[in-house]
Amino acid sequence: xxxxxxxxxxxxxxxxxxxxxxxxxxxxxxxxxxxxxxxxxxxxxxxxxxxxxxxxxxxxxxxxxxxxxxxxxxxxxxxxxxxxxxxxxxxxxxxxxxxxxxxxxxxxxxxxxxxxxxxxxxxxxxxxxxxxxxxxxxxxxxxxxxxxxxxxxxxxxxxxxxxxxxxxxxxxxxxxxxxx
Numbered sequence: 001x002x003x004x005x006x007x008x009x010x011x012x013x014x015x016x017x018x019x020x021x022x023x024x025x026x027x028x029x030x031x032x033x034x035x036x037x038x039x040x041x042x043x044x045x046x047x048x049x050x051x052x053x054x055x056x057x058x059x060x061x062x063x064x065x066x067x068x069x070x071x072x073x074x075x076x077x078x079x080x081x082x083x084x085x086x087x088x089x090x091x092x093x094x095x096x097x098x099x100x101x102x103x104x105x106x107x108x109x110x111x112x113x114x115x116x117x118x119x120x121x122x123x124x125x126x127x128x129x130x131x132x133x134x135x136x137x138x139x140x141x142x143x144x145x146x147x148x149x150x151x152x153x154x155x156x157x158x159x160x161x162x163x164x165x166x167x168x169x170x171x172x173x174x175x176x177x178x179x180x
Contacts, residue, residue: 001027006035015124017043031055037067044089044124045072060101062111067094067125092121106145113139119162135163153177 006023013019021039028034032054039047049067054060071089099111114137116122126132136159143154156174 001030001033003027015043016041041069044069046070056101058102060099062097062099062101065094065096068092069121090118090120092116092118092124094121094125108144110142111140113141115139115160116162117160122162136161149180151179153179
């Protein structure tokens with residue numbers, strides 16, 4: 001394992017213009033690493049990202065990603081006009097955290113958290129149809145504990161509707177269950 005600059009990539013797309021991407025891969029320890037991204041898009045702006053991966057003791061492993069686009073380009077894409085955005089490309093943020101692991105006291109935590117507040121993020125940065133056609137994010141956290149004959153499970157989910165006002169999106173209350 002060795003830290004270093006990853007091979008830069010270049011490209012062009014109608015919506016983003018000329019793209020120049022570079023990344024730095026950093027080994028933090030034998031069980032942790034990170035990648036820092038820097039992307040230039042001539043028509044929309046500058047993308048910056050940080051991805052952190054870990055595999056810790058107690059079967060705790062996961063990854064976290066944050067990506068931000070500072071919108072600077074003047075784009076008149078049809079989808080932006082439809083969303084009422086007809087000026088400079090807006091700033092976009094994307095967060096993702098996936099975790100599986102054991103906590104103190106025999107508890108197990110599973111998290112799959114994702115958030116962005118604009119559908120435009122998926123439309124511009126999705127690689128396949130299932131990604132660039134997404135209209136919501138779903139975040140789920142599960143906490144569980146097993147005893148000899150008793151199981152406790154806590155469950156929480158948050159849905160962010162990117163196609164309309166999220167205040168009208170039906171949300172489930174967190175759940176707590178006990179079973180034998």
